Amino acid sequence: MKYVLNSQEMKCCDNYTIEKVGLPSMVLMERAALAVVREALSCGCDLKRVLVVCGTGNNGGDGMAVARLLYEKGIPVDVYLAGEEEKCSAQAAAQLGILRAIGLEPVSKMPSSEYTMIVDAIFGIGLTREVTGDYAQCIRMVNESEAFVLSVDVPSGINADDGRIMGVAVKADVTVTFAYEKIGLLLYPGAGYAGRVSVQDIGINCRGLETPPPVYTYGKEDLERLPERPAYSNKGSFGKVLLVAGAANMAGAAYLSAKAAYRMGAGLVRIYTGETNRHILQNLIPEAVLTTYKEEEASLEALKESLKWADVAAIGPGLGKSFTALRVLEYVLKNAQIPLIIDADGLNLLAGHPEWLKEHKQQVIITPHLGEMSRLTGKEISDISSDLLHTAAEFARENELTCVLKDARTVVATPDQRIYINRTGNNGMATGGSGDVLTGVITGLIAQHMPVEEAAAFGVFLHGRAGDAAAKRCGMYGLMAHDLVDSISEILKPQ
Structure with a gap:
């Protein structure tokens, strides 16, 4: 039996791990990025040219760390920051600084070039509003690409609590999610957008919850x-x-x-x-x-x-x-x-x-x-x-x-x-x-x-x-x- 969490439960687990256990957020971000890179290297897709699309929240910070790790392996990587740099979370801003320190400057607009893989790190589990404007256009461009799409934690635009499409959503081939599956990855239509879901352990558990999560699923x-x-x-x-x-x-x-x-x-x-x-x-x-x-x-x-x-x-x-x-x-x-x-x-x-x-x-x-x-x-x-x-x-x-x-x-x-x-x-x-x-x-x-x-x-x-x-x-x-x-x-x- 495996627990399935909603966004609030997952945030509680994150906070407990950071504040009570003492694992810094940047360490968890690095572990998440390593897990995504392992999946990217093992899934058999072409890594000839990779685009990582990042939001300004911590999900975007995960994406920037992924871009750095791929870049350090000699894989050609472009990074596009969807959103205003001034709105970056503290962790995302720190990851952006690291990218620049190693010479990887984000491109100024969503590239129209052909990529073999796109890493979607625009929105994470905290999305609660409809996706509109430039974000929506960015997601549409990802979906129109013929590249293999890997989403970080949840496909951007999917509500992590119920699987709803928040206006528009990334259609992923693989979703790498952390610690526990999210309800929105199991319920349709979200399940139809997530592709194959890979659950990766990065050191977070549900001890921070007052009671065990009420939602679960069975496996072999x-x-x-x-x-x-x-x-x-x-x-x-x-x-x-x-x-x-x-x-x-x-x-x-x-x-x-x-x-x-x-x-x-x-x-x-x-x-x-x-x-x-x-x-x-x-x-x-x-x-x-x-x-x-x-x-x-x-x-x-x-x-x-x-x-x-x-x-x-x-x-x-x-x-x-x-x-x-x-x-x-x-x-x-x-x-x-x-x-x-x-x-x-x-x-x-x-x-x-x-x-x-x-x-x-x-x-x-x-x-x-x-x-x-x-x-x-x-x-x-x-x-x-x-x-x-x-x-x-x-x-x-x-x-x-x-x-x-x-x-x-x-x-x-x-x-x-x-x-x-x-x-x-x-x-x-x-x-x-x-x-x-x-x-x-x-x-x-x-x-x-x-x-x-x-x-x-x-x-x-x-x-x-x-x-x-x-x-x-x-x-x-x-x-x-x-x-x-x-x-x-x-x-x-x-x-």
Whole structure:
């Protein structure tokens, strides 16, 4: 697990390192510059002619130090100072003096010459205003160049807190950021401007914060979080999943969720579904136990027994929006004594009865995409997509549940306001049934006794890794939901 910081948290960490630990700002600047130069030398790009574009703040000071280090290695470097020299921060002014002392005078206007690499050090994480005027023109010239672009800390023009484009922004091939990733580098559109992100340790840590940062992400090293599978065990050891899923003509959703739960390691899966799905599901997934009901009237007694039998339940995939489905959802929400995941049609039905969320008796996870979240909250999709973290966190807090808000960067928010940002997955997963697979993955983890909130975030991470594995095998265009299911076993194999 790695923390992801916003600009204010990062500034607190900087200040603590400088003021309490005693590392001078110029030392941190030198370390940052060395890290950028290492990346520039190792990324395989042409360094025949380099332009470093510097702002007047400390990010610009980092850039000037980068220019000096490259120059001292015999690499042809031009430096352009974007902004008035009189407005330079103390550190940037000191770096500018060092440049002049070694004979490297900044050019007076943005060069139009061809460069093989441009280092973007105009704005750092402190940018809060729209980029206009000469700065905007400078950024446009960087983007119009055919040079390889390396951004220092964040691409100039990207809001480090939420990934917004502040009028105009540098489109980087690589971003070298320091100590921790910034939220704006993970969320779109910022993630689309950052290119490959390289996080470099320069001696800053989060000890300066009163509490650990609430935002985090997972990496490959977190696969060790997978539930243990003791040698002395049986199918009951790995939990029982109940899926309330699949109306007429929607057996596929139930199948995908059930198979994903099994692939994830659940011991037993029961599907509570419409009678019309019996023969289809018996053929598709004979491992599952079936409890069926007539479409016009579900047996609540059978549902009651199924809920008592299970360790975790999910409701919604392919459930439909009939009166029977509504009645089943109400019963499950008000009576389930086990962790509950609500997805797909369960969310669409719930949008008409939001008060039911207040009546749940156990931990609840909801897994809406943007459209479903819009129906649940009454907010416009555009407003949700531009404020994913706040939207998910607010809904989780107000309803005392875990919200898995699905988008290109899925965000998971818990009732205590911890937030996970997922970075696995790809656009091939934008296909029917992908969400049903995610529901199965999460239920499979909870069945194996993973804490509910952790299972939500870790399930999203694994679901994305399965998608990445499937894309390598099938490509983005041909990827289907059943490919995700088949890839679960692949990503869970010992590395």
